[in-house]
Amino acid sequence: MDVNGDLVHGAALTAVGLDGVTKPAGLLNILTQAHSVRRLELPVHTMLPVVIRQLLLPVMFDALGVPRNRKEWGEWFRRGKFSGQELERLTHYLGPERYGDRFRLFAAERPFAQVACLKALNGETKSAAQLVPSVASGNNVPLFSALSEADELLLTPGDALLWLLHVHCWDTASIKTGAEGDPQAKNGKTTGNPTGPLGQLGTVVPVGETLYETLLLNTPVLPDGLAAGDRPQWAWDERPAGLGCKSPASPAWSERPASGLLDLLTFQARRVRLFTCEMEQGLRVNKVIVSAGDRLARTPDDDPHTAWHHTAKPKKDQPHRRPRRHASGRAAWQGLSTLLAMALPKDGDGPYTSQLLRQIGDLQSDQVLAGQYPLGVEISGLEYGNQSAVVENAIGDDLPLPVNALLAQDKWLREALLECVDQADLVARALDGLNNDLRRASGGDPLPRDKGSRPSAQFLHSLDRTMRRLLVGLRTVGADDDELLERAQLAWEQTVWIAAGREADLLLAAVPPRAIVGRTVKNGDKEFVYRSGKAIGVFRKKLAEILERAAEERGTAAEEVAAA
Incomplete structure (x- = not known):
């Protein structure tokens, strides 16, 4: 230069x-x-x-x-x-x-x-x-x-x-x-x-x-x-x-x-x-x-590069739409519910995806853009602190995105993807619940909401590569590929089950022997008994309720082994 x-x-x-x-x-x-x-x-x-x-x-x-x-x-x-x-x-x-x-x-x-x-x-x-x-x-x-x-x-x-x-x-x-x-x-x-x-x-x-x-x-x-x-x-x-x-x-x-x-x-x-x-x-x-x-003066509601939070009844002099910032500490796929929010919330408040992603869905609907096109999305943001005078954290991630999931009038693939994300979130919460119950059984207290390292963080991180493979694979799934989509969801649930079981085993191995006997905690007039065996049993029941396909597959496999 x-x-x-x-x-x-x-x-x-x-x-x-x-x-x-x-x-x-x-x-x-x-x-x-x-x-x-x-x-x-x-x-x-x-x-x-x-x-x-x-x-x-x-x-x-x-x-x-x-x-x-x-x-x-x-x-x-x-x-x-x-x-x-x-x-x-x-x-x-x-x-x-x-x-x-x-x-x-x-x-x-x-x-x-x-x-x-x-x-x-x-x-x-x-x-x-x-x-x-x-x-x-x-x-x-x-x-x-x-x-x-x-x-x-x-x-x-x-x-x-x-x-x-x-x-x-x-x-x-x-x-x-x-x-x-x-x-x-x-x-x-x-x-x-x-x-x-x-x-x-x-x-x-x-x-x-x-x-x-x-x-x-x-x-x-x-x-x-x-x-x-x-x-x-x-x-x-x-x-x-x-x-x-x-x-x-x-x-x-x-x-x-x-x-x-x-x-x-x-x-x-x-x-x-x-x-x-x-x-x-x-x-x-x-x-x-x-x-x-x-x-x-204000972010125009046709800014092409942001998702939105739609408010049905905003306060006086406030717009119906406000830019939606990314949450720190979350992978991009955990925010798919926002990226795939193709229509304004019918009742109440909620997310609404960006103008450009909605346009891509319209282009695919008009067959201008192929449904199998290898679309990617990059998200980024800064997290400010102390009256926004300093930068506390930078947010950046990218992920593949199936174009068919952006079709506003066709929900089949979008609902399948959001179900997978929701399952990961529910299992992560169940793991944190297990961790808290094991801490109580060991004589301690649950982790405060804003402190400590949680097993859910490691669990969700371990699913990152699997989710990206799933998103790439679903780029080629058509509206008539019900069996292929079902197999993909089953494979996802099996992976989540294995990852959650691994984290649960690590938590169980770390508790002291006294957690087997456990302890009784009084809360008002009620008494609650916390034991490691009971905690892991509750967790496994939740896991089976969240991951129904994987649970059914495991049950079928167990029956076949018993019959043999």
Whole structure:
């Protein structure tokens, strides 16, 4: 990458080809060769929605438009790559005659996604660690950070680009440096900042076999096209004055709704300036200013990259839908009930899946997308703490997803998958109940809800690979394959039974001999007897009730052995 940080032709991103070879590439090459790129090489899970939303999709949408109907979307998808005319339009869009000069990371007058000549009121700059939540900086002190605040962090131009976009999307709500020219800065700082827009979401990104397919799977079908006057951040000066948008290239900011899809995807939630130094290895970013930026008044209910919580009777001035965040400590498959919630809850409150997953189900229903298509889904999110001023945990996972499970009008596969997830959850609770009963039988107390290591965690982790195999296998199951689906569910239950039995045996082996005799516990006027034998018997009864197919199979096998 040259001294201006040319993102169009320089080595701004890293692509993994279909042959598995990793190589650096510029933005233009990434897009024009998207059909031969399997995925982008990114440092963390939360980076995928960042690059897709802040860079790739808005360039593609602004240069080529969006499909107006499912048939048009299907034509793009079946082609498998951009047409010759589309390649010309992308090349022209990123060329010097259009916006090419606005994709320079270190340009003096108009640096990409930054404010040229941004100055702090106190005249100071901070470490580039301000951009990276996994590195100690200010009040954000990760437990396992390899660097302290005293260490200098040097970012390559490519890494600096990624973390620059990341801070626009995921930054904490901590106090920001007051900038010269920001009328809302007081006493050298700006308070009341929300997190970046993605910090309010639990992002859900559909993934295809190539980057081109991934881009299409993340492209909404819009019958009316893009909104009039909707422009990405690098074309802010083309927005109509009536929209009331402040220039993201100036220190001033405002709280406002997004004016359209391009504005939403490239929303500039911070005002940033990168500072470079020359090293033996080349140009490096070592200092940064991160100031307050635009505040999104609300997440629009057509944001494509999040699932929702639908409230039938919201409070006054509250919307019916709120973005649904991912739960920490849970694998993605444990949240299938949200990902597969294809219809609004009829009665009361509940989850509602993302716009893009609903669209994929509609595309399959119209036979635009094959039911056997190897769809993947990546989820990501950040968990904030202490008034959202620090990052406590990063959430990231991916899983295969059968497209047939996204059919809104056909529940057969979706109900089978959700039954499997529900069984795992019920067995996990039964294991925790067994653990508590064995603790009582041994003379102790149950684990408090928010403390201690529970056997359910290890049990659910042990099922992860099996569930992923099940999801991959069910991609090929058709509506008439009842026998195959039944065999798959039986195999799942047998695996769950074995895994639960293994955990139960470990718990039983760890209790002291006095647990056999047990003890009696009084609770008011009632007495409860806890013994290890009774506890394991209750657990096995629950297991048979939850896993009926496996229990029946085991019973049949036992009868055959007895008869022989």
